[in-house]
Amino acid sequence: MRRMSGRTRDPLLSALISALDAQRVQTGDGARRLYSRDASVIRGGRVGVVCFPETTEEVSACVVAALAHGRDFVARGAGTGLAGGAVPCDEPVMVVLTRMDRILEVDVSRRLAWVEPGVVNLDLSRHLSGTGLHFAPDPSSQQSCTIGGNVANNSGGPHCLLYGVTSAHVLAVEVVLPDGEVVVLGEEEGDSVGYDLRGAFVGGEGTLGIATRICVRLTEDPPDVATLLLDFMSVGAAAETVSAIIAAGMIPAALEMMDQRVVEAVEPFVNAGYPTDAAAVLIVELDGQPSGVADEIRQIKELARVHGARSVRVAAEEGERERIWKGRKSAFGAIAVIKPDYYLNDTVIPRTKLAEVVQRIYEIVEEQDLIVMNVFHAGDGNLHPLLLFDAREAGVMERVLAAGEEIVRVSVAAGGVLSGEHGIGLEKKRFMSLQFSPADLEAQQRLRSAFDPVGRANPAKVLPTGASCGHVTSLGRLPDGAWV
Amino acid sequence: MSAGDACMVAFQSDVGDSGAVCVRGGGTRWEVGGGPDGAREVSAPVGIVALDPAEMTVMVGAGTALSDLAGELVIHGLEVGMKGPSGATVGGVLMVGRSAMRRRRVGTIADVLLQADCVGADGVAFTAGGPTVKNVTGYDLCRLLVGSLGTLALVGRVILRTRPVPARSLWLVGEAEPERVLDATYRPSCVLWDGVRTSVLLEGHGEDVDETAGRLALLGLTATEPPVLPPGRGRWTGRLPSGGVLEVGSGVVHQADDGGPPTVPDGVRRLAGRMRASFDPSGRLNPGRDPYRVAA
Numbered sequence: 170m171r172r173m174s175g176r177t178r179d180p181l182l183s184a185l186i187s188a189l190d191a192q193r194v195q196t197g198d199g200a201r202r203l204y205s206r207d208a209s210v211i212r213g214g215r216v217g218v219v220c221f222p223e224t225t226e227e228v229s230a231c232v233v234a235a236l237a238h239g240r241d242f243v244a245r246g247a248g249t250g251l252a253g254g255a256v257p258c259d260e261p262v263m264v265v266l267t268r269m270d271r272i273l274e275v276d277v278s279r280r281l282a283w284v285e286p287g288v289v290n291l292d293l294s295r296h297l298s299g300t301g302l303h304f305a306p307d308p309s310s311q312q313s314c315t316i317g318g319n320v321a322n323n324s325g326g327p328h329c330l331l332y333g334v335t336s337a338h339v340l341a342v343e344v345v346l347p348d349g350e351v352v353v354l355g356e357e358e359g360d361s362v363g364y365d366l367r368g369a370f371v372g373g374e375g376t377l378g379i380a381t382r383i384c385v386r387l388t389e390d391p392p393d394v395a396t397l398l399l400d401f402m403s404v405g406a407a408a409e410t411v412s413a414i415i416a417a418g419m420i421p422a423a424l425e426m427m428d429q430r431v432v433e434a435v436e437p438f439v440n441a442g443y444p445t446d447a448a449a450v451l452i453v454e455l456d457g458q459p460s461g462v463a464d465e466i467r468q469i470k471e472l473a474r475v476h477g478a479r480s481v482r483v484a485a486e487e488g489e490r491e492r493i494w495k496g497r498k499s500a501f502g503a504i505a506v507i508k509p510d511y512y513l514n515d516t517v518i519p520r521t522k523l524a525e526v527v528q529r530i531y532e533i534v535e536e537q538d539l540i541v542m543n544v545f546h547a548g549d550g551n552l553h554p555l556l557l558f559d560a561r562e563a564g565v566m567e568r569v570l571a572a573g574e575e576i577v578r579v580s581v582a583a584g585g586v587l588s589g590e591h592g593i594g595l596e597k598k599r600f601m602s603l604q605f606s607p608a609d610l611e612a613q614q615r616l617r618s619a620f621d622p623v624g625r626a627n628p629a630k631v632l633p634t635g636a637s638c639g640h641v642t643s644l645g646r647l648p649d650g651a652w653v
Numbered sequence: 654m655s656a657g658d659a660c661m662v663a664f665q666s667d668v669g670d671s672g673a674v675c676v677r678g679g680g681t682r683w684e685v686g687g688g689p690d691g692a693r694e695v696s697a698p699v700g701i702v703a704l705d706p707a708e709m710t711v712m713v714g715a716g717t718a719l720s721d722l723a724g725e726l727v728i729h730g731l732e733v734g735m736k737g738p739s740g741a742t743v744g745g746v747l748m749v750g751r752s753a754m755r756r757r758r759v760g761t762i763a764d765v766l767l768q769a770d771c772v773g774a775d776g777v778a779f780t781a782g783g784p785t786v787k788n789v790t791g792y793d794l795c796r797l798l799v800g801s802l803g804t805l806a807l808v809g810r811v812i813l814r815t816r817p818v819p820a821r822s823l824w825l826v827g828e829a830e831p832e833r834v835l836d837a838t839y840r841p842s843c844v845l846w847d848g849v850r851t852s853v854l855l856e857g858h859g860e861d862v863d864e865t866a867g868r869l870a871l872l873g874l875t876a877t878e879p880p881v882l883p884p885g886r887g888r889w890t891g892r893l894p895s896g897g898v899l900e901v902g903s904g905v906v907h908q909a910d911d912g913g914p915p916t917v918p919d920g921v922r923r924l925a926g927r928m929r930a931s932f933d934p935s936g937r938l939n940p941g942r943d944p945y946r947v948a949a
């Protein structure tokens with residue numbers, strides 16, 4: 170890009186350019202606009218300057234320069250976050266990690282890999298194909314999101330029911346702390362030495378420093394996999410089946426629910442053979458050794474029958490398995506034919522409350538005269554109500570927000586939590602006091618201040634203190650290949 | 654009800670807001686990380702508050718003996734991914750933060766704790782984490798607490814993730830390389846190596862266990878009693894000390910005495926120091942104890 174006159178006279182810019190180079194320090198309108206948004210419905214402020222470091226030292230230099238010139242800094246991966254975590258507020262230095270995208274080392278015998286933060290989640294799994302190992306966290310955005318973003322948001326995915334969310338798969342992480350110092354938190358092997366600072370860092374949403382290298386645990390591919398499709402005449406019966414499966418002592422690899430509106434929308438796209446007249450379907454995936462899988466199939470068929478399933482289909486071959494999953498993964502693409510805009514919420518409730526809370530969500534949405542599709546991780550009670558609307562309609566955003574707020578309130582009142590996957594960011598910080606007392610929040614602030622005593626790392630996010638920033642508007646496009 | 658809200662209020666007032674203080678659990682590792690320097694000792698509430706098999710969670714007083722909790726859970730076909738010697742408490746095992754030998758199956762101890770009701774150094778009660786099995790709301794204080802030896806907060810009551818007890822468990826032993834045993838198994842619960850023999854714990858559906866045992870018989874492995882490990886711990890450095898047993902894949906060596914504390918880079922040390930000072934500015938929680946002075 171061309172240097173603008175006066176550009177190098179700005180001391181912050183000079184510092185950044187001398188640490189990186191002129192091409193990788195951008196202040197043009199296009200870059201500033203592009204990097205001012207993520208995949209959420211949140212608008213914040215504008216980026217001050219966008220940097221593209223390629224090494225840990227360069228990341229540290231960006232942080233030090235921001236600090237020296239009294240600016241905040243914000244880390245950014247692919248920008249698929251749904252809570253506004255990477256949205257800028259006060260003209261910060263935006264540190265974009267996508268150029269740090271190398272897989273540094275794969276140790277098959279010790280089942281671990283070191284990667285840079287900009288590696289796209291699915292690229293790691295592709296790279297591992299043939300080794301018999303995979304990276305277990307599989308967020309629906311895995312074709313686009315980065316592993317650095319997964320670490321920062323402690324992301325989940327359908328198969329995290331059995332295998333655990335990102336935190337269970339991060340062994341160690343190299344971090345540029347908010348004062349620019351570089352530390353490695355965690356160990357390749359064994360329990361934490363001293364405080365589990367690695368565990369504390371994961372899920373920090375960019376407010377505790379910037380991850381520059383990550384050591385992930387790799388998981389063995391299962392020898393046997395079975396995918397089942399169960400269909401029900403009521404959401405309640407499907408929800409009871411979920412509880413019954415868990416209560417019977419089974420933890421499926423994945424246990425997903427789709428309601429009728431989702432099924433109707435995706436079936437024409439994928440021809441998976443979903444029953445479009447069903448009120449809800451469950452996708453159950455079982456994996457492990459063959460006898461255990463066969464036994465669980467038997468048990469689930471019986472539980473489904475007792476709880477009124479109309480049918481249970483066990484995918485007979487790989488193609489059928491893929492079609493069943495493709496339907497689940499196409500939900501997002503299919504919504505575009507219904508309404509142009511969406512707002513995807515994310516709360517967790519006790520699994521035994523699923524039927525009751527999902528019913529409440531239908532009522533809330535109806536009261537606000539909106540459309541909702543429910544497609545979610547039922548096995549761990551992680552709701553993902555997807556509100557559909559047309560942002561051109563006058564006053565619609567107010568109704569969307571009112572419905573979103575009520576869904577959060579109902580979830581917390583049912584004994585649940587604000588977020589199971591997407592984090593707090595800007596989106597939910599005003600709800601933090603619904604779940605936490607002032608003393609709870611103060612304890613969280615203590616953790617944060619130990620990492621960032623001066624408060625320059627993505628400061629407006631997560632905790633409901635400090636400056637307010639950000640408002641909600643309608644959302645534009647989806648990342649390619651993303652699904653909910 | 655035991656360990657219910659009234660007990661939590663009593664625990665908070667026992668802790669108070671001044672003077673050096675610590676929680677004594679079962680005292681099974683009382684000297685861990687250095688002594689508590691004459692701090693006043695208090696006890697955490699005892700008893701199971703709520704056990705919900707359909708949620709796979711249990712709420713329990715931190716002072717409850719781990720064996721009592723395990724005894725109740727097994728009636729429901731459940732277990733927690735924690736292990737401690739006879740007399741150890743739930744809170745003590747969490748605060749010491751050493752994963753069970755079966756970590757390959759049950760997960761590390763860091764994954765067990767979902768919510769902790771605590772009293773901070775200022776005497777104020779607060780809750781870390783949340784009650785559901787999936788939760789990314791705010792910072793992960795629970796993971797920070799596990800292994801903190803009671804130097805950041807004192808824990809009164811916790812919610813733990815439970816897991817189904819495997820239908821069948823079988824230990825096998827034989828003179829085979831650990832790598833060959835790993836290649837012949839799918840996610841074994843534990844693999845141990847004493848320098849000559851490899852022991853492996855198979856758990857799961859009975860027929861799968863038998864089928865795998867059949868494959869391992871070809872490598873010369875035969876059924877055995879659960880191993881009794883030496884009481885100390887060290888970190889794997891590439892060589893086994895005499896009498897030591899490596900827990901393959903965890904980096905832990907079970908040995909006669911605890912190994913020395915690992916070296917910690919200055920930057921991590923400083924961050925840890927800021928963390929402790931942030932939670933306990935006056936240094937009243939477990940003074941003298943240092944989580945960085947613990948072996949593997």
Ligand SMILES: Cc1cc2nc3c(=O)[nH]c(=O)nc-3n(C[C@H](O)[C@H](O)[C@H](O)COP(=O)(O)OP(=O)(O)OC[C@H]3O[C@@H](n4cnc5c(N)ncnc54)[C@H](O)[C@@H]3O)c2cc1C
Pocket residue numbers: 207208243244245246247248249250251253254255266286307308309310313314315316317318319320321322323324325326327374375376378379380381501590591627647648651652653
């Ligand atoms: C269609 C769609 C489906 C989705 N499905 C899922 C799902 O199934 N499960 C799920 O958990 N999430 C899901 N998400 C949300 C999102 O994809 C995840 O949160 C993802 O991990 C974000 O990664 P990213 O690289 O896009 O991060 P960004 O959006 O760029 O950033 C997210 C946060 O991480 C911080 N950050 C990024 N990189 C770093 C770093 N290297 N060091 C420190 N902080 C950093 C940022 O400051 C920000 O706070 C979905 C999103 C979309 C759009």
Ligand SMILES: Cc1cc2nc3c(=O)[nH]c(=O)nc-3n(C[C@H](O)[C@H](O)[C@H](O)COP(=O)(O)OP(=O)(O)OC[C@H]3O[C@@H](n4cnc5c(N)ncnc54)[C@H](O)[C@@H]3O)c2cc1C
Pocket residue numbers: 675676677678679680681682683684685697715716736737738740741742743744745746747748749750751752754802803804806807808809885886911939942947948949
């Ligand atoms: C390096 C090492 C390896 C070990 N390996 C194994 C193993 O492989 N298998 C096994 O079974 N056991 C093992 N143990 C022993 C086991 O972890 C401890 O015996 C047990 O956790 C201590 O429980 P306790 O109730 O007796 O705690 P105590 O000995 O009473 O206390 C231990 C520490 O925890 C603190 N504490 C206790 N309760 C609380 C609370 N509620 N809130 C805040 N702080 C509290 C105490 O103040 C003290 O700092 C190991 C221990 C160590 C140190």
